[in-house]
Amino acid sequence: MDFSLSDDQRAIAEMADSVFRDYCTDERMREFDLDDQPFMLPLWQTCIETGLHALAIPEAFGGSGMGITDLYCVLKAQGAGLGLVPLWQHQLAAACLAEHAADSQGELVEQAAAGSLLLSLSLQGLAASRGVKLQLVGQGDQLQLQGQANAVDVAAQADRLLLVADSSDGPRLVLLDPRSEGVELLPGIANHGLAVADVRCSNVPIDAVQLLPVxxxxxxxxxxxxxxxxxxxxxxxxxxxxxxxxxxxxxxxxxxxxxxxxxxxxxxxxxxxxxxxxxxxxxxxxxxxxxxxxxxxxxxxxxxxxxxxxxxxxxxxxxxxxxxxxxxxxxxxxxxxxxxxxxxxxxxxxxxxxxxxxxxxxxxxxxxxxxxxxxxxx
Incomplete structure (x- = not known):
C-alpha cells in the first residue's frame, strides 16, 4: 500500500495545518470555553475564505470537486487543532445532495459551496439501541415526519439538515428545514463544546424532493x-x-x-x-x-x-x-x-x-x- 500523498494533497494538508494551528491556540481555546458561541465563527469564516468548506463539493456546483483523501488531509489537521467548526458535516451533506438529488437541490448545493448557507447532518439513529426515532408516516397522499433526532450538530444554526428517518422502504435520508412548522429544537452543548440540538418533529409535511433515494x-x-x-x-x-x-x-x-x-x-x-x-x-x-x-x-x-x-x-x-x-x-x-x-x-x-x-x-x-x-x- 502506498501511503504517500500527491503534491496537491500535501499542499492542502499544509494549508489546513497552518489555518487550524494558527487559530486554535491553547489561549484561544480557553477563551472559547468561556464564550457563548455555538462554534468558532471566525474560524468558520476563514474556512470559507480558503475554500476548505467546499473541498468535497463537486466543481459543477462551485466546489473544489476533490476526493475523500483530500478531505482527510484537512480533517486530520482540524482534529489536531481541535477546531470547532462543522466542516465535514457541511460539505458531506452538500456532496450527498449533489450526488443523489442534484435536479431538485442543485441551487441549495451551490449556496452551500458559496458559504452563504450552512448544512448539517446526523446519522446517529443507525447505531442507537432504540433504533431510528424519526418516522416517515403516510397521511393520505402526503408524507409526514414524526419523532426525534437527538444531539444534531449545529441544528439550531444550520439552514438545512440531513436526517435519517424510518420508512416503509427502510431508513432513508430526509432533507429538513429546521425552521419548518412542526419542528421544535432543544439546544444543548456536546461534551467537546460544539452546539447541538434535539430535533423534535410533529406532523411535519415532507415533499418528495426532500426524500433522498435509498x-x-x-x-x-x-x-x-x-x-x-x-x-x-x-x-x-x-x-x-x-x-x-x-x-x-x-x-x-x-x-x-x-x-x-x-x-x-x-x-x-x-x-x-x-x-x-x-x-x-x-x-x-x-x-x-x-x-x-x-x-x-x-x-x-x-x-x-x-x-x-x-x-x-x-x-x-x-x-x-x-x-x-x-x-x-x-x-x-x-x-x-x-x-x-x-x-x-x-x-x-x-x-x-x-x-x-x-x-x-x-x-x-x-x-x-x-x-x-x-x-x-x-
Missing part, C-alpha cells in the same frame, strides 16, 4: 465514517505527541517518567492503535475515491476509530497524573473530543455487531475480488 444513506455513511476517523486520527496524533513531550520532561524519583517501562509500554500501545487506524483509513479513502465497494472497510475503520479514541484518550490522560484534571491545562480537551467522536456514529460494540452481520451475509472478502482477473469468482 442508496444515498450508505453512500453518506461510509464517507462520514472516513471523515470522523480522519478527525480522530488528528486528535489522537496530537494528543500522543503532547503526551510524549510531557513524559520526557516530567521527572519523578530523579528521572523523567518517560524512562519508566510502564509509561513506555502505554505510549507504544497508543502508537500501535494510531497506526492501525491510519492503515485502515487509508484503504477506506482509496476505495471510496476509486468507486469500489467499501462496506466492510468502513465498519472496520469505524471500529478501530472507536477503540483508538478510548485507549489513547485514557492512557494519555492517565500518565499526566493530577495535572490532567486541571481544566486550565489543555490535555483534557483531547479526551472530550475522543469521547465525542467515538460515539457520534455508534460505539465499538454497535459497529462490531454491524460488521459481524455483514460478514455473515457476505462470503467474499478482500482486495483480490476487486481485480479484473478474479471478476468471474464474484
Amino acid at each position: 442508496e444515498a444513506l450508505a453512500w453518506l455513511e461510509q464517507r462520514a465514517i472516513a471523515a470522523v476517523a480522519a478527525m480522530q486520527l488528528g486528535v489522537s496524533g496530537e494528543q500522543l505527541r503532547r503526551t510524549v513531550e510531557y513524559v520526557n520532561q516530567r521527572e519523578q524519583f530523579g528521572r523523567a517518567i518517560g524512562t519508566f517501562q510502564a509509561v513506555q509500554m502505554s505510549m507504544a500501545d497508543c502508537h500501535i492503535a494510531i497506526e492501525s487506524l491510519r492503515t485502515s483509513l487509508y484503504q477506506l479513502c482509496y476505495r471510496l475515491d476509486s468507486g469500489l465497494p467499501s462496506d466492510s472497510e468502513a465498519f472496520a475503520t469505524r471500529y478501530l476509530c472507536t477503540e483508538a479514541a478510548h485507549l489513547i484518550g485514557h492512557k494519555t490522560q492517565h500518565v499526566h497524573g493530577g495535572i490532567g484534571v486541571d481544566l486550565t491545562y489543555p490535555i483534557h480537551r483531547f479526551l472530550y473530543w475522543s469521547r465525542h467522536l467515538s460515539l457520534v456514529l455508534g460505539g465499538s460494540a454497535a459497529t462490531l455487531e454491524r460488521l459481524g452481520d455483514w460478514l455473515a451475509n457476505n462470503d467474499k472478502l478482500g482486495w483480490k475480488y476487486d481485480l479484473d482477473e478474479n471478476k468471474n469468482l464474484c
Whole structure:
C-alpha cells in the first residue's frame, strides 16, 4: 500500500495545518470555553475564505470537486487543532445532495459551496439501541415526519439538515428545514463544546424532493465514517505527541517518567492503535475515491476509530497524573473530543455487531475480488 500523498494533497494538508494551528491556540481555546458561541465563527469564516468548506463539493456546483483523501488531509489537521467548526458535516451533506438529488437541490448545493448557507447532518439513529426515532408516516397522499433526532450538530444554526428517518422502504435520508412548522429544537452543548440540538418533529409535511433515494444513506455513511476517523486520527496524533513531550520532561524519583517501562509500554500501545487506524483509513479513502465497494472497510475503520479514541484518550490522560484534571491545562480537551467522536456514529460494540452481520451475509472478502482477473469468482 502506498501511503504517500500527491503534491496537491500535501499542499492542502499544509494549508489546513497552518489555518487550524494558527487559530486554535491553547489561549484561544480557553477563551472559547468561556464564550457563548455555538462554534468558532471566525474560524468558520476563514474556512470559507480558503475554500476548505467546499473541498468535497463537486466543481459543477462551485466546489473544489476533490476526493475523500483530500478531505482527510484537512480533517486530520482540524482534529489536531481541535477546531470547532462543522466542516465535514457541511460539505458531506452538500456532496450527498449533489450526488443523489442534484435536479431538485442543485441551487441549495451551490449556496452551500458559496458559504452563504450552512448544512448539517446526523446519522446517529443507525447505531442507537432504540433504533431510528424519526418516522416517515403516510397521511393520505402526503408524507409526514414524526419523532426525534437527538444531539444534531449545529441544528439550531444550520439552514438545512440531513436526517435519517424510518420508512416503509427502510431508513432513508430526509432533507429538513429546521425552521419548518412542526419542528421544535432543544439546544444543548456536546461534551467537546460544539452546539447541538434535539430535533423534535410533529406532523411535519415532507415533499418528495426532500426524500433522498435509498442508496444515498450508505453512500453518506461510509464517507462520514472516513471523515470522523480522519478527525480522530488528528486528535489522537496530537494528543500522543503532547503526551510524549510531557513524559520526557516530567521527572519523578530523579528521572523523567518517560524512562519508566510502564509509561513506555502505554505510549507504544497508543502508537500501535494510531497506526492501525491510519492503515485502515487509508484503504477506506482509496476505495471510496476509486468507486469500489467499501462496506466492510468502513465498519472496520469505524471500529478501530472507536477503540483508538478510548485507549489513547485514557492512557494519555492517565500518565499526566493530577495535572490532567486541571481544566486550565489543555490535555483534557483531547479526551472530550475522543469521547465525542467515538460515539457520534455508534460505539465499538454497535459497529462490531454491524460488521459481524455483514460478514455473515457476505462470503467474499478482500482486495483480490476487486481485480479484473478474479471478476468471474464474484
